[in-house]
Amino acid sequence: MTGTANPLTVMICKDTDALYTYLTERIGAVDGVGQVEVIPALRSVKRAGMLVEDGRLVDPPPAP
Numbered sequence: 236m237t238g239t240a241n242p243l244t245v246m247i248c249k250d251t252d253a254l255y256t257y258l259t260e261r262i263g264a265v266d267g268v269g270q271v272e273v274i275p276a277l278r279s280v281k282r283a284g285m286l287v288e289d290g291r292l293v294d295p296p297p298a299p
Contacts, residue, residue, distance in 0.1 A: 247292065 244262075248254040254273070262271055286293050 246254075246257060248257060254275075258271060258273070262268060286295050
């Protein structure tokens with residue numbers, strides 16, 4: 236892929252150190268990745284359909 240058509244990845248990191256580690260050790264290790272653009276969302280106002288369990292987002296249980 237080249238130009239302005241870029242894939243989008245959404246991730247949740249506990250802090251900036253975890254984000255740095257993810258970017259340098261996971262994304263940076265992928266062959267062909269030359270640069271990344273990071274746009275942090277410091278706060279989520281609404282996550283429709285998601286629940287929080289032990290401090291982590293999880294999918295709601297299936298309807299009976």
